[in-house]
Amino acid sequence: MAQRISLGGRDWQFKGFVGEDWIWRNAEKPDTKDLRWWYQGAVPGSVQHDLWQRGLVPNPYFETNSLLIEWAHQRTWIYKKEFMADETLKGQQVRLCFDGVDYAAQFFLNGERLGEHAGMFVPVSFDVTDRLKYGEENMLSVVLEAAPPEQPQVSKTSKVRTHKSRMTYWWDFCPRMPHLGIWDEVYLEVTGPARIENVFVRPVLTDDLHRADVQVSVKVSGGPAKVQVVVRDGDQIVAETEGEVGATAEFSLPVIHPKLWWPNGTGEQPLYDLEVRITGSDTRRIPFGIRKVEFIPNETSDETARPYTIVVNGKRIYAKGWNWVPIDVMYGVERPAKLEHLLTLARQAGVNLLRIWGGGLIEKEAFYDLCDRFGIMVWQEFIQSSSGIENKPSTEPEFIEMMVREAEAIIPKRRNHPSLVIWCGGNELQGLDGSPLDDGEPVLAALKATVARLDPDRYWLATSPTGRQFSNTIQTIEKDPLGMHDVHGPWEHQGLTEQYTLYNRGACLLHSEFGAEGMTNIETLNATISPANQWPATRDNPVYFHLGSWWVNEPLVQKAFGGISEIGALQKASQFLQHEALRYALEADRRRAYQCSGTLPWQFNEPYPNGYCTAAVDYYGIPKPGYWGVRKAYESLAITARFASQVWPGADRFEAELFALNSDHKALVLDLIVRVVGLSGKVYLSEERSAAVRPDGTTALGGVALPLDGVEELFFLDLNLGGAENRYLFARTPNLAPLLAAPPTRLKIERDNHWTLTIRNDGDSTALNIRIDDARPLAEREGYVYVCSNYFSLLPGEARNVAVNFTGIDEPHRQLQVAGWNTEVVRLGGTDLASR
Numbered sequence: 001m002a003q004r005i006s007l008g009g010r011d012w013q014f015k016g017f018v019g020e021d022w023i024w025r026n027a028e029k030p031d032t033k034d035l036r037w038w039y040q041g042a043v044p045g046s047v048q049h050d051l052w053q054r055g056l057v058p059n060p061y062f063e064t065n066s067l068l069i070e071w072a073h074q075r076t077w078i079y080k081k082e083f084m085a086d087e088t089l090k091g092q093q094v095r096l097c098f099d100g101v102d103y104a105a106q107f108f109l110n111g112e113r114l115g116e117h118a119g120m121f122v123p124v125s126f127d128v129t130d131r132l133k134y135g136e137e138n139m140l141s142v143v144l145e146a147a148p149p150e151q152p153q154v155s156k157t158s159k160v161r162t163h164k165s166r167m168t169y170w171w172d173f174c175p176r177m178p179h180l181g182i183w184d185e186v187y188l189e190v191t192g193p194a195r196i197e198n199v200f201v202r203p204v205l206t207d208d209l210h211r212a213d214v215q216v217s218v219k220v221s222g223g224p225a226k227v228q229v230v231v232r233d234g235d236q237i238v239a240e241t242e243g244e245v246g247a248t249a250e251f252s253l254p255v256i257h258p259k260l261w262w263p264n265g266t267g268e269q270p271l272y273d274l275e276v277r278i279t280g281s282d283t284r285r286i287p288f289g290i291r292k293v294e295f296i297p298n299e300t301s302d303e304t305a306r307p308y309t310i311v312v313n314g315k316r317i318y319a320k321g322w323n324w325v326p327i328d329v330m331y332g333v334e335r336p337a338k339l340e341h342l343l344t345l346a347r348q349a350g351v352n353l354l355r356i357w358g359g360g361l362i363e364k365e366a367f368y369d370l371c372d373r374f375g376i377m378v379w380q381e382f383i384q385s386s387s388g389i390e391n392k393p394s395t396e397p398e399f400i401e402m403m404v405r406e407a408e409a410i411i412p413k414r415r416n417h418p419s420l421v422i423w424c425g426g427n428e429l430q431g432l433d434g435s436p437l438d439d440g441e442p443v444l445a446a447l448k449a450t451v452a453r454l455d456p457d458r459y460w461l462a463t464s465p466t467g468r469q470f471s472n473t474i475q476t477i478e479k480d481p482l483g484m485h486d487v488h489g490p491w492e493h494q495g496l497t498e499q500y501t502l503y504n505r506g507a508c509l510l511h512s513e514f515g516a517e518g519m520t521n522i523e524t525l526n527a528t529i530s531p532a533n534q535w536p537a538t539r540d541n542p543v544y545f546h547l548g549s550w551w552v553n554e555p556l557v558q559k560a561f562g563g564i565s566e567i568g569a570l571q572k573a574s575q576f577l578q579h580e581a582l583r584y585a586l587e588a589d590r591r592r593a594y595q596c597s598g599t600l601p602w603q604f605n606e607p608y609p610n611g612y613c614t615a616a617v618d619y620y621g622i623p624k625p626g627y628w629g630v631r632k633a634y635e636s637l638a639i640t641a642r643f644a645s646q647v648w649p650g651a652d653r654f655e656a657e658l659f660a661l662n663s664d665h666k667a668l669v670l671d672l673i674v675r676v677v678g679l680s681g682k683v684y685l686s687e688e689r690s691a692a693v694r695p696d697g698t699t700a701l702g703g704v705a706l707p708l709d710g711v712e713e714l715f716f717l718d719l720n721l722g723g724a725e726n727r728y729l730f731a732r733t734p735n736l737a738p739l740l741a742a743p744p745t746r747l748k749i750e751r752d753n754h755w756t757l758t759i760r761n762d763g764d765s766t767a768l769n770i771r772i773d774d775a776r777p778l779a780e781r782e783g784y785v786y787v788c789s790n791y792f793s794l795l796p797g798e799a800r801n802v803a804v805n806f807t808g809i810d811e812p813h814r815q816l817q818v819a820g821w822n823t824e825v826v827r828l829g830g831t832d833l834a835s836r
Contacts, residue, residue, distance in 0.1 A: 014041035046332035073147035073178035100184025183332030192281025194225035261289030264375035289418030319598025321353035350634035358427030371419035384426025503588035515602035517551035518578030548610030562737035583629030639721035670722030678712035681796035783808025
């Protein structure tokens with residue numbers, strides 16, 4: 001019977017060498033005399049992380065310490081492990097398997113060289129049936145070569161010669177720490193004489209969705225063999241067949257009235273299990289989902305545009321997306337709790353599509369498994385990216401052949417996942433004139449052909465963006481409005497009026513990368529930068545220059561808030577601007593559904609704790625206010641406003657247009673309440689009417705207009721549509737300085753035994769931008785806190801109920817803090833149920 005014996009763990013030993021000094025020392029052999037300076041390491045893992053954990057380098061996540069670890073990738077490293085091969089393995093076929101080694105390595109078993117390999121995304125395995133010592137200790141040694149000299153963010157794409165994550169060579173959100181390590185699973189695979197090499201599952205749905213023919217391709221070595229194929233729904237067998245397999249065979253199993261897999265927010269995500277079994281020799285089990293994905297043309301699109309609108313199981317789906325980057329610069333280290341936490345945050349935000357950016361990773365299997373469970377569709381890019389100076393890949397035959405070999409290994413490992421919907425050639429690949437490349441580019445043509453051959457049901461995009469125009473700017477919109485197909489940018493808040501001007505003019509069919517910058521959360525700032533180095537928070541400070549200098553928006557914040565002189569206020573103001581920019585941009589694009597078929601802001605997460613970043617969730621998994629802005633814009637039913645500016649100095653009249661955004665495929669008739677309310681709670685306008693809301697799209701709900709004479713300098717447009725709420729803050733002043741001078745107010749908070757909070761504003765002024773946060777010290781946190789609502793303002797006398805959930809945190813360790821910009825901090829925790 002097939003079995004898999006893991007060789008991973010924290011019981012490996014590792015040591016660094018200069019060049020080939022290890023050969024002279026016989027360091028890879030069991031009888032080596034090189035006994036000094038071996039340290040405990042982990043597999044899967046990262047060399048740099050092991051160095052840090054052993055105290056050999058300082059904390060690379062603090063200030064500029066990563067500069068002190070830049071040497072590590074230039075060394076050769078040996079990882080070795082002793083393990084017992086049980087006597088019971090005799091007589092079976094045993095392969096030593098590496099799912100991922102970053103980047104080039106030589107492999108030795110008991111001092112005997114097995115071979116060499118290069119390519120972090122391509123598995124490598126060796127037949128060790130006759131090389132193992134059964135009933136004895138064996139020594140496995142892996143010699144990691146120095147990292148290849150690859151290109152950082154600013155360079156020329158034509159110089160790239162490897163298919164390796166470029167992010168760690170230096171990117172705007174990641175310092176230079178080129179990764180090395182045995183970064184994925186290592187194991188012994190034990191089978192009988194016949195081995196199942198690969199299984200491809202292709203469910204084909206009929207047009208009426210009442211039947212799926214599950215087409216299964218099986219590849220076997222050591223055959224011929226008799227193969228049984230079974231489809232299960234839980235414990236129930238729903239289809240089965242068997243047949244003889246020589247090298248390959250095709251099977252088709254009917255599933256009647258299948259349970260359909262749906263994207264997040266549109267239905268459930270049932271998964272079937274496919275079992276392929278060679279009795280007494282090998283077994284493979286593969287979860288899969290049954291769904292039909294198509295792409296159709298956008299409404300009112302240019303005839304030269306690609307279809308960007310996703311249709312799943314016959315229903316049109318607006319892509320509520322985000323851009324995903326590796327969760328850590330040391331991506332070899334297993335972080336299952338953090339991975340699930342981040343994807344849980346994405347699911348709770350209504351996300352149904354993640355673009356896996358082409359400077360990062362082909363993620364490990366666990367990522368796609370979670371996306372299958374959570375209903376998050378995946379847009380997977382091959383690891384190619386722009387380089388600033390020149391963005392065109394190499395045309396050398398050797399490079400193209402290497403990329404095809406990589407794709408031939410990667411695609412079969414990922415194609416059974418129902419979450420995977422798009423393969424893409426890479427990020428921002430452009431010709432010398434700056435226009436996005438197409439399938440005429442040699443390496444992209446080769447990759448497209450490989451996808452068509454190995455995964456013909458998936459959609460293909462040559463690069464992102466695609467179309468005539470690259471950038472989302474006023475200039476390109478005016479120049480070629482119909483050429484705004486899939487576009488990128490901008491990545492910065494444009495200004496208190498300019499942000500709204502740009503997004504009110506939107507014309508793109510898909511907005512696959514854009515964003516806004518903001519400072520990190522205060523607890524992350526304190527863990528990353530010492531108090532003495534937190535001010536000034538500008539590019540002139542070498543610590544901030546090192547930690548995200550591209551995204552230091554301090555000049556914008558100073559201008560927008562009329563001058564700030566301390567870090568707490570600057571941090572809050574910077575995050576506020578990111579929140580406002582993201583929310584409005586997404587609402588504006590979504591208002592144009594389905595001329596625009598989706599948005600994917602840059603970026604969801606970050607791999608390193610930056611001082612400033614475009615990430616909406618910081619390195620430690622703490623959502624910034626920007627996350628809550630996106631989550632609000634992605635609600636299934638959203639009530640939104642279109643307006644000209646956030647500041648109205650000297651204006652006689654405030655005006656806005658109202659729109660309902662409905663993802664449900666049902667029409668609705670709801671009560672609409674529109675108010676304009678001052679910071680003091682005084683109501684200047686109040687209207688209520690019935691609103692008919694169209695299904696799966698946008699409904700214009702008329703406008704609101706109000707003379708501003710006598711209105712307070714800070715006021716809100718307060719909207720409620722059948723319980724869906726939105727609240728926009730405006731100033732009658734030239735900037736937002738009054739926000740930082742708002743009168744203080746008081747919060748009264750009660751919680752029940754289920755950790756539902758009732759937060760009430762007991763004062764005479766609006767409580768601004770209330771946050772609910774984990775109050776435990778950052779270094780002591782295990783587990784995560786989830787809230788249903790965050791970063792909101794409460795008018796005087798107003799209350800809100802907020803459900804809080806905890807994962808991995810026992811009751812005695814549950815601690816929260818609640819505070820607004822103009823309130824004191826209220827702490828909750830332990831068994832205290834008293835009102836505060």
